[in-house]
Amino acid sequence: MDAEPLTAYVNGHFVPMAEAMVHIEDRGFQFADGIYEVIACFGGNFLDLDQHLARLQRSLDAVAIPAPCADAELRELLVQIYQRNPFRDAMVYVQITRGVAARAHLITAGLTPTLVLTARRLPAPSDAKLAQGVVGITLDDIRWKRCDIKSIALLASVLGKQEAMQRDADEAFWLDREGHVLEGCATNLLAVIDGKLVTHPLDHQVLGGITRHMALELADELAITVVERPWKLNEQNLTECMLTSTTNAVLPVCRIDGKPIGDGVPGTITMRLRAAMCKRLAQLSAQGSAQGSLA
Numbered sequence: 001m002d003a004e005p006l007t008a009y010v011n012g013h014f015v016p017m018a019e020a021m022v023h024i025e026d027r028g029f030q031f032a033d034g035i036y037e038v039i040a041c042f043g044g045n046f047l048d049l050d051q052h053l054a055r056l057q058r059s060l061d062a063v064a065i066p067a068p069c070a071d072a073e074l075r076e077l078l079v080q081i082y083q084r085n086p087f088r089d090a091m092v093y094v095q096i097t098r099g100v101a102a103r104a105h106l107i108t109a110g111l112t113p114t115l116v117l118t119a120r121r122l123p124a125p126s127d128a129k130l131a132q133g134v135v136g137i138t139l140d141d142i143r144w145k146r147c148d149i150k151s152i153a154l155l156a157s158v159l160g161k162q163e164a165m166q167r168d169a170d171e172a173f174w175l176d177r178e179g180h181v182l183e184g185c186a187t188n189l190l191a192v193i194d195g196k197l198v199t200h201p202l203d204h205q206v207l208g209g210i211t212r213h214m215a216l217e218l219a220d221e222l223a224i225t226v227v228e229r230p231w232k233l234n235e236q237n238l239t240e241c242m243l244t245s246t247t248n249a250v251l252p253v254c255r256i257d258g259k260p261i262g263d264g265v266p267g268t269i270t271m272r273l274r275a276a277m278c279k280r281l282a283q284l285s286a287q288g289s290a291q292g293s294l295a
């Protein structure tokens, strides 16, 4: 449990985290019938908010859950949940389920979607992690075939992450049947091959990470060639790997399945991209008023 008093938002009410409840017949609990978003907020400024809300809408549309409220109201609630929690830099979770109904697979018409918002401290990577990089393992992809939807059905990712931890690693990366690297349990994975930034193209097998998108944009600005294609870890001239996610920005990945990536130390292109991204985040944080935040 968090030591700090946290506030959650549940269906119209801001409540202490310990009292934040949904019904046992919520379809999110019964069927994982819901979707979610995670948005970073730096000093009161949300990073890439429009992109996150657009992805949220795409996820809702894909599973035919109606939006629980208007866009402007959701934006206001996001500000509120940030301000009511004690973090300057936070990750804000939006979770929407189809709502409460007597347990049956078929969807009852006219359900009211459940809307839950929470905020947590945005963790900064340790110096050791930055110096030594992330350690990964690979696993056969056992997930469903719509990984482009940000579904709350995360059991495969939970088990993957757990297996990584049991094998002294930080993250598990999913492989398709041919051995191409798709993405991590909660991250996208990019490689540097022949000096170019390579990552799996956006299709139903990967989530379109907002941080992945930013990394590709920054690569463009830094005149690093980007290639979106299926790739494998054993390709010749693969010298670097890096993961991207809202909670990690860009992090070097230096070992996968016990083998070093390139020289086994954070790569030059990875660290250039990380520096460019951190600069953007710091600017956002500095612009942020953090008004109302208890930080």
Ligand SMILES: Cc1ncc(COP(=O)(O)O)c(C=O)c1O
Pocket (backbone or CB within 6 Å): 038, 183, 184, 185, 186, 187, 188, 206, 207, 208, 209, 210, 211, 212, 244, 245, 246, 247
């Ligand atoms: C499967 C998966 N891929 C990629 C990502 C990274 O997405 P983003 O950069 O939008 O946080 C996540 C984030 O939770 C994820 O769960």
